[in-house]
Amino acid sequence: MPYIPHTPEEVREMLQSVGVANVEELFADIPRELRPASFDLPPGMTEMGVRDRLEALAAKNRIDFVSFLGAGFYDHYVPSAVDALASRGEFYTAYTPYQAEASQGTLQAIFEFQTAVCRLFGMDVANASVYDGGTAIYEALMMAVRQTKRATALICETVSPIYRTMLATFTEKLGLTLTTVPHADGLTDFTAFEAALDSRCAAVVVQNPNFFGAVQDYAALFAKAKSLGALSIASAYPVMASLLATPRSMGADICVAEGQSLGLPLSFGGPYLGVMTCTKELARQMPGRIVGRTADANGRTGYVLTLQAREQHIRRQKATSNICSNQALCALRVLIHLCLLGDEGLRRQALNSVEKAHYAAQRLTAIPGVRLLNDAPFANEFTVVLPGTALESCSNLMRWQYVPGFPLTRYYPGLENALVVCCTEKHRLSDIDTLADMIGALQ
């Protein structure tokens, strides 16, 4: 049997040591009536056979198209060394570093990851990551609820609707009233937001750049929130964080992000990782695994999981969160990616993307009837309004192997003609020209 090494002779020896005649005796505790009614699975296959099958399935997915799809999940270049290093068995076949002395590799890497993402967002404290960017927003909200002992929060409609639909499930069932503040032409409506803010509010949640791609200044909103005792939570795009003002500099207390754009493949939605950072005042509210630096008896520096008393395996039903894992291997990829690029590499990646997006916006808006949804600054993603419906344009272009962007119809009624277009450094200018020509030809 594959991966099961015991020879018939060894099985006999082991059975003899245990004092049973056959393996079935070991299962005697399972009552007869509980034995499976069926176990109708296909017979095993060779490794080659399974690979053939999976390669055939992979071939059923179409990836031979030019895509301007972003919407929170981005196709940036990943240096080869990321795969090479993260696929070392010493990293990926280890588990949660309970035995710190035999896990210094994982622990130091997480400590360095915490440092790197704090530096990126200008924050003091990070955890070892949570499942994804949406879960990070949820956990940030729960941090605010614990810290302020309040149970309502405001979220802007410009925060990813993909995350907001998930937040609705958790907040609705878990006793938090989360109110959505409507957007105004794809922008955060600060007047409406400040009007909705009051002293019962635990937190405000915004995203920068927002789901429509717009970059805005949240300093005044965060200051207002602070004056009312609410925390400010910003959801960021880590690649663009190398260019944009940090959430901290605008006054955010918690900054979270989907970390996928830093070295992880799109992989149809996962595994990704939720990055969570906060100010040191909130350190004790941080859920999940956290690594701290310490020393052994001889003064040698080492790293351990710390603040564990808050966690589920000790606190059980009084834990700060039920999460007991983190996306350690994904966090490792992020760290390696950031180390390979450095400030300059990440900045170039971001700026090359921004430059292409602005070129695309210029080409598209030159088409009669095509306009930008708003005139706010944007980074590598922007929303255009087409003369016809975005879904229809999408369908038309897809026949020519082009995905022009993400249609907003599904999540924003009234914006049937709006399309969020994303560029990364991987796009060629000729791809953008072709996109513009095709959209022009549709009109």
Place this chain on the structure above:
Amino acid sequence: MIPGDLKYTKSHEWARIEGDTAVVGITDFAQEQLGDITFVDLPALGAGLTEGAELGSIESVKAASDLYSPVTGEVSAVNEALASEPELVNREPYGRGWLVKVKLAAAPENLLSAGDYEAVAASDH
């Protein structure tokens, strides 16, 4: 070590009642069970406390546990030293490791004498 002049709870807090004020802490038995204490979360000055209700929480490396108020009243002082030196609770649970002082609003009803608490601690061992 269970001082005879204090009153106790089954959840291992103590109260030293002096006129209309009570000093509150955790017992030597409790600190020993918890091990090296790393953090104490205490209520704000002026917060209202109710006998038997949650007062805060205390964390050691391997455990986190809730603290329950032995008395009813308003917090009149918080031991600020514990923020930087939580180990005071380990070293001097009945002295410099006190937690809060409470201005009493009602006489405590269910506190144990040292002798009764000794029996509780013995059975929790």
Place this chain on the structure above:
Amino acid sequence: MRTVFEKSRAGREGVWQEKPAASASDFIPAGLLRGREANLPSLSELDVVRHFTRLSRLNFGVDANFYPLGSCTMKYNPKFTEVVANLPGFARLHPLAPQLCVAAKWCQGSLEVIYETERLLCEITGMDAFTLHPMAGAHGELTGALIIAAYHADRGNKKTKILCPDSAHGTNPASAAIAGFEVVSVASRDGIVDPEALAAALDDSVAAVMLTCPNTLGLFERHLPKIVDMIHDAGALLYYDGANLNAILGKMRPGDAGFDVMHVNLHKTFATPHGGGGPGSGPVGVSAALAPYLPISRVVKDEEGLYYLDYDYPKSIGYVAPLYGNFGVILKAYAYILRLGREGLIRVSEQAVLAANYLRVRLESCLDIPYNRICMHEFVASAEKSAQATGVRALDLAKALLDRGHHAPTIYFPLIVKEAVMIEPTETESKDTLDLFVEDLQRIAAQAEHAPEEVKAAPRAMPVGRLDETKAARDMVLTADLAPAR
């Protein structure tokens, strides 16, 4: 080892792209740009490769070490599954592609993987429907608890409590509490759930009982048929914590046994790597009666054999994940299940259980085993006697094992055994490895008697000695930039 930040040299070139022609302020007003750089390290590619290669060598992992971490099923992770998950057709697919109107046709391969994996899990567990969205076991538990709440709410039942045995994983009560239930612990007797204690706790307000079976002591719940009836008679549901599914593959199916909801840990039973703590995957299976409440979206197959995402489930609890779960992990589990097939999966549980019993019997002489009878895939020993006699505790045994090249078992869990040492060998370890582990533990036990201080001084062969956890918790140095608080 110095941190990667200390190795940084200003001006050293990393993996850089073309220099952009423009500057950021050409596109975005200066007031919205960051003032100074993040101060990420400046390193050459070799600097980075060497740093992380050296870091990796400080780790124990299944590839190099026996890893009998109880309750974690640290089995071998087949290499070919990594190759499969990295196939460009899978790795490069954008998660929002199926939302474009004709594009579900472009994602048929991935949708089929999800659909087929759900079907295989249904057959393996006897449940009627699965969602693959939960991204870890605890996420699965929370999803399950929300489904339980929705089921009762839909029937107008006023149910406020979830019961968990005192041997349960800590995530069970934590997940139930986060889903809004009051958690009540049920005492075990003789290592398994005591039907009398359960009966006393079961009343109209109980929404569900969460069971791990075999439980965390590695013991099968022998009263299960009776327990199932009691719980259903009380109008409550049964949750199966799939953490220990490896023990019963092909021997019992939770669905047949009467469980209504369960989660599976793909990273345990189905050999996907643990990755130093994640990513995992915690699919949730339900009986037909609970299927309407499963999270959306769901993958369905139409008459023409085409797969698409269906969102039209009015009773659904909604979204528990933004997308479709940890797809890359699901792929690896799917490949593993196909590779082993029916006979292979049955052999998994048989050999896992045999290996655990073999270790149990061979270790009887040097370790105290409180519930010493035929166990399933793991067992729990106790170091309490040696702790009292010589001061050598479970922690000391764990550290001494590291020096001999074995990862330590799980220690101090389950909570109901003092000085617990929880050993799970898995089916992928050879008899030679098991024998070596036995001999090493016997040597450590002997040393604990005549030279306990030696054992307590372990580990000595690791990159660091025992680390001061109190110092870590009090100093709270959580990044290279954060100075100690005092």
